[in-house]
Amino acid sequence: MESLATIFRLVLGGLLLDARVYRAQRESTVGVQRALVVVLLVGLSVGLAAWIGDIGEYLTQPDPQATRDTLYAGLTAMPWFGQLAAESPDVVTAFEQLFADPANFSLTANPLAGAPGILLTPLVGLVSWLIGGSVAHIAARAFGGTARYGQTLACTGLAAGANLLGLVQIVPYAEQIPGGLWLSASLLGLLASYVAVREAHQLAPWRSFWAVLIGPLLAGVLIIGLYCCVVFVFAGALSSFPVGGGR
C-alpha cells in the first residue's frame, strides 16, 4: 500500500497536469491500484468537506419554521397582498398552500440530507472513472494508441485530482460564484484527462484531444436525442387527444 505522502504527490501531479507524474504512472506496476486509491480518497475528502460545509451553514441559519412564519406574516401584511386578495381569492388559497408545505422552504442546508454524499461522492467518482476511462481507452486505441487498458485507467485515475478543487466546500457558503467550482473542476478534469490519454497512449495532441472529447460528445448527443424523443412522444400523445375531448 502506498504511503499517504505518495498518494498526495500523485493527486497534486494530476491536478497540476504534470506529464512526468502521468508517465511514471503509465510505467508503474501498481498504477491501477494507486489510481483507485486516488479516486476514492479524493471523492471521500470532497464528500466529507461538503458535509462539514453543510453543518457550518446549518448552524448559521435560522430555523426553517421560524423563517416560514416570519415570511408569511410579513408578506400577508403588505399592501399588495390585500389588493390581490380582494381581486382574486384563489391566489390567496394557492399562497397558503405554498406556505403549508415545508418542502417549499428547503433552502436551508440540512446535514442529515447531505450525509449520504460522503459515500456517494467517491462512488460516483469511481463509476465516472471506470466508464470515462473505458470510453477514452476504446477511442484512443481506435486512433492508434498503444497503451493497455490498465495503463489507461492508471493515468485517467490521476485526472480525478482535478476534483480536489471541491475541497473548498469545507467553507460554508463557498459557492458564492455560481458555477465557478463546477466550471473549474470540469475543465481542469478534461485537460487532465487529455494529458492522461496523451501520456498513456503516446498519441499526437489532436488524436488525444478527440479521444478524450468523443465520450462527452457522444453522451451529449445521446442526452439531446433522448430529450428530443421524449418531447416528440409527449407532443404526439398530446396532439392525438381530440379537441374538447374532455367534455
Add this chain to the structure above:
Amino acid sequence: MIELFNAALTLNQRAMLGLRDSPEVVRRGLLVVLFVGLLVGAVSGASTLINTATPARTVATVQAVVEQQKRQITLGPNAEQLQPLLQFVNENEDDFYALLEELLSLPTPLPRPVGLAFQWLASVVSTPLGYLGGLLFSVVLTHIAARQLGGQGSIQQMLGLGALSVAPHALDALGFIPALGSMLGLIAWLWGLVILVVATSVAHRLDSTRATLAVLLYPLLLGLLGFLALCGLIFLGVAAASGGGQ
C-alpha cells in the same frame, strides 16, 4: 511569485520565456491566479462584511440600491410606462424593509458574527475559483486556435503562461469604489487580454498577429453564433406573434 506577478504586468517577455521552459510552469502560473483571487476575495469580502455587519446596515444597503434604481427609472426614457411599477414599489417598500430586517434578526444556533466570518471566508476561497474557471475556458479555446494556426506549445505551457493574464485583475479589489470600480474592471480586462496575446505568442512561438487571432478567433465565432441564434429567436418570436394575431 511576486516577481512573476510584476513580470506579467510589465509584459516582461524574458520572464515569460523562463516560465515557458520551467518544468513547473502550471504550478507557478496557477500560484499567480491563487494570489490575485485571494487578494480580491479578501478585499471584496471585507467590503461586503462592512455593508452587512448588522441587519439594519444590510437593509440600508438594499434600500440604497432600490433608491438608485428608482432614480434611474424616473430619469429614463420609459418613466411613464414604468409608473405603475414605481407606485407598486413605493407602496410596499417600507413593509418589505421591515420584513427583511426581521428575517435577518431571527436567532441562529451560532452567533451572527460566526455566519458573517464564514461568508467572508467563502468570498476569499471562491474568488480564485471564479478566475480559474474563466481562465481555463479562455486558455482551452486559445490553445485550440493556436494549434490550428501552427503553434507548437503544450497545454501546460499555455495554461501556465495564460494564467499571467489574471494578474491585472488585482485591480478588481478596488471594485467597491463607486463609479471607479467598474472603470478599473474594464482596464483590468483589457490589460489581461494584452497579456494573454503576449503569453500565447511566447507559449506557441507565434508572431503577434497569429497570437491575436488565436486569442480572438473562437470568442468572436461564439459571439457571432450567439448573435445569429438571438436573431433567429427574435424572428421566430415575431413570426409566432404575427401568426397568432391573425
